[in-house]
Amino acid sequence: MADAEDTADHDPGWLVRFRKTGFFVVAVFVGVALAELGNIADLVGKSWDRFKTPEAFALAEATAKSQFSDQFAQRAWRRLFWADNFHARVMNEAPIVDIDSSWNSYIDADADWNANVMISIVGVDRYYGQARSEQLEGVILPAFLGLDDSLAALRRSAAIKAMREGKEPTAEQKGEVVVLAESVKRGTSDLRLQLYAFIRCFAPGKTAENLCAK
Secondary structure, eight states, rough: OOOHHHHHHHHHHHHHHHHSHHHHHHHHHHHHHHHHHOOOHHHHOOOOOOOOOOOOOOSSSSSSSHHHHHHHHHHHHHHHHHHHHHHHHHHHOOOOOHHHHHHHHHHHHHHHHTTTHHHHHHHHHHHOHHHHHIIIIIHHHHHHHOOOOOHHHHTSSHHHHHHHHOOOOOOOHHHHHHHHHHHHHHHHHHHHHHHHHHHHHBBTTTTTTGGGGG
């Protein structure tokens, strides 16, 4: 009590008088109310993020959301680029050293993607909602696994083995390569369309339909 009385003795007279008026009570109430309104607005904002209309990825912006989205898109398209590159070099019968170089680059891109796959799943859920995250896990990731299998089958083909031994592939072996390469081409084409729609929420040239809202 003594400390409170000492403090009150040293307060300016106008402050002591103000505390005794109804205005002081009102000012305290308004301050508390504004603080609570700020908390409610923050909660509503977070809830709105979860229930608003599905949106396209935020790319090339100076935000954490955009940084995550940029990295996701870059990792995905890097895998597709090197898959296409490997496919093209095999079909063009490039030197085996060039074919192996493309394969190694694809493996590096694949490793980078898979090292961050859990971050991708959680990040998509955080920024774009559970439905998009489930689409990533249930559609996009299995498609990439299928592409991996097709590329591996092409690399293990008899034609590639013959080239590695310095031999000219036979017509039969080249025919097998055509079939295997077609599987790779289908895989990259399908994935490119799926990723485009996944990221932009519409198919190429069809901006009127929001595919993410389905």
